[in-house]
Structures are given as structure tokens and as C-alpha cells.
Amino acid sequence: MLKSIIRRTSISGTSRRRFTSGSAPERKVAVLGAAGGIGQPLSLLMKLNPLVSRLALYDIAGTPGVAADVSHINTRSEVAGFAGEEQLGQALEGADIVIIPAGVPRKPGMTRDDLFNINAGIVKSLCTAIAKYCPRALVNMISNPVNSTVPIAAEVFKKAGTYDEKRLFGVTTLDVVRAKTFYAGKARVNVAEVNVPVVGGHAGITILPLFSQATPTANLSDEEIEALTKRTQDGGTEVVEAKAGKGSATLSMAYAGAIFADACLKGLNGVPDVVECSFVQSNVTELPFFASKVRLGENGVEEVLGLGQLTDYEKKGLEALKPELLSSIEKGIKFANAN
Numbered sequence: 001m002l003k004s005i006i007r008r009t010s011i012s013g014t015s016r017r018r019f020t021s022g023s024a025p026e027r028k029v030a031v032l033g034a035a036g037g038i039g040q041p042l043s044l045l046m047k048l049n050p051l052v053s054r055l056a057l058y059d060i061a062g063t064p065g066v067a068a069d070v071s072h073i074n075t076r077s078e079v080a081g082f083a084g085e086e087q088l089g090q091a092l093e094g095a096d097i098v099i100i101p102a103g104v105p106r107k108p109g110m111t112r113d114d115l116f117n118i119n120a121g122i123v124k125s126l127c128t129a130i131a132k133y134c135p136r137a138l139v140n141m142i143s144n145p146v147n148s149t150v151p152i153a154a155e156v157f158k159k160a161g162t163y164d165e166k167r168l169f170g171v172t173t174l175d176v177v178r179a180k181t182f183y184a185g186k187a188r189v190n191v192a193e194v195n196v197p198v199v200g201g202h203a204g205i206t207i208l209p210l211f212s213q214a215t216p217t218a219n220l221s222d223e224e225i226e227a228l229t230k231r232t233q234d235g236g237t238e239v240v241e242a243k244a245g246k247g248s249a250t251l252s253m254a255y256a257g258a259i260f261a262d263a264c265l266k267g268l269n270g271v272p273d274v275v276e277c278s279f280v281q282s283n284v285t286e287l288p289f290f291a292s293k294v295r296l297g298e299n300g301v302e303e304v305l306g307l308g309q310l311t312d313y314e315k316k317g318l319e320a321l322k323p324e325l326l327s328s329i330e331k332g333i334k335f336a337n338a339n
């Protein structure tokens with residue numbers, strides 16, 4: 001029997017409850033795009049998570065090898081690989097959480113929206129299968145452009161009659177991970193203690209870190225806050241340029257994706273006060289989808305939390321991001337309903 005003990009890693013950092021995996025319920029996690037740059041390390045990290053009892057690794061090709069490799073790790077979950085569309089249903093059946101890092105990544109000079117033409121179709125077909133084979137699963141959408149792929153997923157589920165807004169999440173955890181790292185470096189505080197909410201969306205100026213709410217507090221100048229904000233917004237591009245044509249963030253994304261999936265698992269298992277930022281259906285602003293802090297529970301989203309007090313700089317950032325975010329959301333909705 002597993003004896004591992006997990007401490008929760010939430011943005012709020014408020015709960016200190018411990019959870020013993022020996023008593024953890026059975027949970028199946030499916031990773032779609034599991035043979036890719038994110039998919040492989042994410043599959044590894046999910047294999048290390050004692051809250052997972054079954055791990056289904058799906059891709060169009062290459063998953064038998066990834067699954068064989070990961071399956072030799074002596075942790076709780078049973079691993080199975082599924083390759084090709086004819087095996088997608090099997091991969092999804094019984095899944096509690098479906099994580100989607102399937103699709104093409106950026107190259108230097110591209111925006112995330114430049115990925116729309118290829119990734120929108122991939123996401124649409126994967127979500128059609130989710131609606132059929134595991135309509136109650138929590139969906140963690142990583143594929144870009146997240147600002148459009150989440151609305152696409154929502155429309156697909158609505159058409160299939162399975163949409164539950166509490167169960168669909170755009171994964172924006174990497175923005176939080178970056179904001180924490182950059183803030184800790186500038187504020188010279190212990191990075192392990194840092195919390196920073198990041199709201200809005202997941203592309204350029206739609207990424208709005210709220211450094212005024214960062215803890216531990218630090219006396220940073222307006223110029224320093226501006227530089228931190230810009231670096232967080234451009235974090236993905238920084239990696240794309242450094243990789244010089246060999247893709248975008250994979251390892252830090254796998255880490256971020258694993259944190260978010262772990263939070264979803266804890267919520268499903270009834271661990272209280274699990275809070276992470278995520279791009280979800282929202283009433284926080286006039287936009288239909290928006291990233292903010294979300295309390296996770298047994299049904300997925302338990303509560304979408306508000307923005308709290310914003311500085312004038314953050315208020316300006318919020319107003320500036322709305323037109324771009326709305327246009328990306330509408331593009332996704334239009335695509336899903338036209339095709």
C-alpha cells in the first residue's frame with residue numbers, strides 16, 4: 001500500500017490539510033497528446049502522482065513506447081498506451097480527468113493565434129470524443145490558443161448536450177508559475193512561499209498578473225512591476241525564441257499541468273480549499289470566459305473567485321485585454337458552430 005503523503009500546492013496557500021494516498025479513491029487520468037513535448041514529461045509527472053490509479057496515454061502515434069517506459073515506474077497507477085483514433089474511445093472511457101496537450105506548438109515569430117487553424121480542429125475532434133466516452137470528466141485544456149480552444153470545447157459539449165461549465169478548464173498555471181518565479185527573483189523572497197494570482201487569458205496582454213496581491217509583500221517600484229508584468233506576458237515567447245524553432249515550453253508546462261491536474265484530483269477527492277487560477281466560464285467580467293482564482297471541488301469548479309482590489313495599472317491592463325480576449329473567444333465559438 002502506498003504511504004506517500006501529498007501536501008497541497010494551492011495559490012492561496014491557506015490549507016495545510018494532509019492527504020494520505022493509501023485512502024485515495026480510484027481515479028483515471030487520460031493524457032491526449034501524450035507522446036509530445038509536453039505529453040511525455042506530463043505523463044511522467046502524472047505517473048508519480050499517488051492520487052492517480054489509472055493513466056491512459058493517447059496520441060496519434062508513439063504512445064505504446066511512452067506507456068511501456070512510464071509503466072515501469074513503481075508507483076500506484078496502471079498505465080496503458082493508446083495510438084490512433086480507433087483507440088481514443090478506450091483511452092477516454094471512465095476518465096475522471098482528461099488533460100489535452102495535443103496540437104502544434106509555436107515557432108519564433110508566431111503568435112498563439114497562428115496555431116488556431118491546426119489546433120482548433122484537433123481540439124474539436126478530441127472534445128467530440130470526450131462528449132461521447134467520458135462526458136463527466138474534468139477537461140484540462142492546454143492546447144493553444146487557450147483563449148479560443150476552451151470556447152471551442154464548450155460549444156462542442158453544448159452541441160452534444162453534455163456541457164457542464166464546472167468541468168471545463170483552460171490551463172493557465174504556467175503563467176502563475178512564471179509570475180511566482182520572476183517575482184521571487186525581483187523581490188528577493190523565498191520562491192516556495194510566493195503566491196501571485198494571474199487573471200485574464202493566456203496570450204500576450206491578455207495575461208494579467210496581479211503583483212499588487214503577491215505575497216510575501218515587497219516594496220517594488222512601478223517600473224519593476226511593469227517589467228515583471230511584461231516578462232510574465234512574454235514568458236512563452238522567451239522560451240519559443242530560446243528554443244529557436246524547436247517548439248515552445250514543454251518541461252515547465254508539464255510541471256504546471258501536473259500541478260493543475262493534482263489540484264483537480266484533490267478537489268474531486270473532497271480536499272477543502274483547493275484554489276488555482278484557471279480560464280473558465282465566468283461572470284467576473286462581462287466576458288463569457290475569463291481566468292481568475294477558482295475554488296475546486298467534487299464537481300469541478302466550486303466557486304469562481306473575484307479579482308479583489310486592483311491598482312490603477314492593473315485596471316488599465318484589464319480594460320486593455322478585454323477586446324483581444326473577447327475576439328479570441330468569439331473566434332473559437334464561431335469555428336465550433338461553423339464546422
Ligand code: NAD
Pocket residue numbers: 032033034035036037038039058059060061101102103104105106115119122126141142143144145146171172173174175202247248249250253
Ligand atoms: P508537440 O508537437 O511536441 O506535441 C504535440 C503532440 O500532440 C504530438 O505528439 C502530436 O502527435 C499530438 N497530436 C497531434 N494531433 C493529435 C490528435 N488529433 N490527437 C492526439 N494527439 C495529437 O507540442 P507541445 O510542445 O507538446 O505543445 C502542445 C500544445 O500545447 C501546443 O498547442 C502548445 O502551444 C500548447 N502549450 C500550451 C501551454 C499553456 O500554458 N496552456 C504551454 C505550452 C504549450
Ligand code: LMR
Pocket residue numbers: 105106112144174235236237239240248249
Ligand atoms: C507558453 O506560454 O509557454 C505556451 O502558451 C506556449 C507558447 O506558445 O508560448
